[in-house]
Amino acid sequence: MVEMAERTTCVVIGGGPAGMVAGLLLARAGVEVTVLEKHADFLRDFRGDTVHPSTLTLLDELGLGEKFHALPHSELTAAGFPMEDGTLMKLADFTRLRVPHPYIAMVPQWDFLDLLAESARKEPTFVLRTETECTGLVREHGRVAGITYRTADGETGELRADLVIAADGRWSLARREAGLVPHEYDCPFDVWWFRLSRHENEEGGMLMPRMRDRRFAVPLPRPGFFQIAYLSPKGEDLGKQGIEAFRHNVTQICPEFADRVHELESMDDVKMLDVRLNLLRKWHVDGLLCIGDAAHAMSPIGGVGINLAVQDAVAATTLLAEPLLRGRPSEADLAKVRSRRLAPTLLVQGLQRVLHRTVMRAVMAGKRNGPPAPMIKLFARFPRLSYLPARLLGLGLRPEHAPAFARRPMEPVGR
Numbered sequence: 001m002v003e004m005a006e007r008t009t010c011v012v013i014g015g016g017p018a019g020m021v022a023g024l025l026l027a028r029a030g031v032e033v034t035v036l037e038k039h040a041d042f043l044r045d046f047r048g049d050t051v052h053p054s055t056l057t058l059l060d061e062l063g064l065g066e067k068f069h070a071l072p073h074s075e076l077t078a079a080g081f082p083m084e085d086g087t088l089m090k091l092a093d094f095t096r097l098r099v100p101h102p103y104i105a106m107v108p109q110w111d112f113l114d115l116l117a118e119s120a121r122k123e124p125t126f127v128l129r130t131e132t133e134c135t136g137l138v139r140e141h142g143r144v145a146g147i148t149y150r151t152a153d154g155e156t157g158e159l160r161a162d163l164v165i166a167a168d169g170r171w172s173l174a175r176r177e178a179g180l181v182p183h184e185y186d187c188p189f190d191v192w193w194f195r196l197s198r199h200e201n202e203e204g205g206m207l208m209p210r211m212r213d214r215r216f217a218v219p220l221p222r223p224g225f226f227q228i229a230y231l232s233p234k235g236e237d238l239g240k241q242g243i244e245a246f247r248h249n250v251t252q253i254c255p256e257f258a259d260r261v262h263e264l265e266s267m268d269d270v271k272m273l274d275v276r277l278n279l280l281r282k283w284h285v286d287g288l289l290c291i292g293d294a295a296h297a298m299s300p301i302g303g304v305g306i307n308l309a310v311q312d313a314v315a316a317t318t319l320l321a322e323p324l325l326r327g328r329p330s331e332a333d334l335a336k337v338r339s340r341r342l343a344p345t346l347l348v349q350g351l352q353r354v355l356h357r358t359v360m361r362a363v364m365a366g367k368r369n370g371p372p373a374p375m376i377k378l379f380a381r382f383p384r385l386s387y388l389p390a391r392l393l394g395l396g397l398r399p400e401h402a403p404a405f406a407r408r409p410m411e412p413v414g415r
Contacts, residue, residue, distance in 0.1 A: 006159050006160065007146075008032045008034045008127070008159060008160075009032040009033065009161060009324055010165060010324055011033070011146065011147055011163075011164050012033060012034070012036065013164065013165065013167060013168045013172075014035075014166070014169060015128065016109075016113070016309070017109070017113070017292070018293075018310060018312055018313045019165070019167035019313070020035065020116040021058075021310050021317075022035075024062070024119055024123075024406070025314065025317035025321070026125075028123055028408075029317065029322075029405045033125060033126055034128075034129060034159065034161075035126075035129070036129050036132045036134055037129070037131075039130065040131050040152070049106055049107055049109050049220075050104050051068075051073075052303075053094065053099045053102060054099075054311065054394065054396060056099075060410070063411045064116075064411060065410060068112070069105075071107050071112075074223055076103055076105075077093070077094050077095050077102070078090050078094060078207070079092045079206070079208075079389075080206065080208060081370050089375075089380070091379065091386060094394050096384070096386065096387040097391065097394055099395070104303065106222050132150075133150050134147045134173060135173075136148045137178060138158055138160065142286065143285075143286035144178065145287055146164065163289065163328070165289050166291070166294045167291055167292050168294055169293045170297035174294070178288050181280075183278060184276065184277070185277040185278060185349070186353075187275050188234055188356055188364065189234055189275060189364065190233075190236070190272060190274055190275050191229045191230070191273040192229070192232060192238055192273075193273060194269055194270045195225050196260050196263055197224070197225050198224055198225045210254055212369050213252060213253070215231075216253070217253045230249070230253075230270075234275075238272075239270075242267070243264060243266050250264075273300070275299055277297060278297045279295070280296065282338070283295045283335075284331065286331050287328075289320075289337060291309065292308070292312050292313070293305060295312065295338075295345075296308070296345050298348070298352065302348075302352065308341075308348060311341065311396060312341050314401070314403075315341050316337045318400070320337070321405065344397040344398045347396075351393075358371070358375070
């Protein structure tokens with residue numbers, strides 16, 4: 001086992017959307033940055049695959065829009081609830097947004113991350129270290145001064161840095177090591193993810209959750225298949241019930257899948273997500289900043305977790321690139337990131353908590369099979385209200401744009 005000691009200006013823990021966007025933008029500012037990713041690549045299934053309008057605009061600003069849209073993807077233009085009488089309540093109509101890309105793009109997250117990594121590697125100050133896991137924080141004179149790591153080969157070492165950015169998700173090791181404890185909000189369900197094939201004639205532009213007999217499912221249309229979220233009451237272990245019972249539950253709520261539910265051969269084909277909704281009161285300690293799920297785990301409702309994580313990363317790099325180029329960011333510099341991103345985070349989490357309380361919990365308790373009647377009547381009478389959820393989910397309260405130092409001309413596909 002070899003001990004190594006190294007140094008960089010900024011180390012980013014986690015190669016997810018927040019980490020890769022932060023790494024790319026800091027490198028374009030000329031900051032020496034190392035991103036640590038514990039896996040060998042980005043190929044993990046059932047990660048968030050939604051790329052919202054604000055992120056699509058950001059990719060255009062970074063010069064990556066054409067390359068992104070060349071990736072296999074599907075486009076969701078609206079989200080709503082099917083009613084028992086066969087009509088549709090359109091909750092969010094993204095086509096009402098005055099943006100270049102008024103839809104949510106569904107694309108495998110590994111393709112999105114590969115695109116960011118490919119672009120970042122062109123910058124001389126960027127390093128991506130895969131199969132390298134953060135194992136702890138290095139402290140010096142009362143501040144975080146870097147991280148310790150272990151590689152897949154068992155090599156260990158220290159990586160010193162002027163700033164550590166924790167983008168390592170809802171179970172963040174760095175956050176825990178720093179003594180930061182999030183406030184947990186009530187979340188009434190967990191999600192069981194799986195995929196089934198999709199026929200050519202099946203529509204894919206509308207996101208329509210299904211609710212029936214205490215069951216809740218969300219089929220997400222993807223090129224060639226459906227990625228399906230099946231919601232169960234918090235703590236209920238569907239794995240113990242077996243695959244036959246699970247197939248039955250799926251066909252009860254989504255009868256159109258009866259002809260293909262056999263594609264689920266065992267519960268190994270189903271992945272459970274322990275849903276959390278939480279928020280750090282303070283996003284930093286001296287030398288370390290938490291962003292994305294490490295600062296605020298989001299419910300999967302609306303698929304907004306990636307969007308908020310990316311916007312955190314843009315705000316952080318915009319505010320911290322210059323302090324990093326000058327030297328060591330102060331605690332006041334780090335606090336500015338939370339100040340900028342707190343209101344957008346609270347607003348989206350507030351909407352999610354309302355939907356948890358008024359829709360999800362009521363459906364799972366068997367009280368109804370859809371949204372509350374007043375909500376249905378309101379959106380039926382004033383269809384333009386569908387702009388507001390679309391604005392909040394698709395763009396957020398404060399959409400972040402690429403800083404001048406990170407903008408590039410549009411790269412053509414094939415380069």
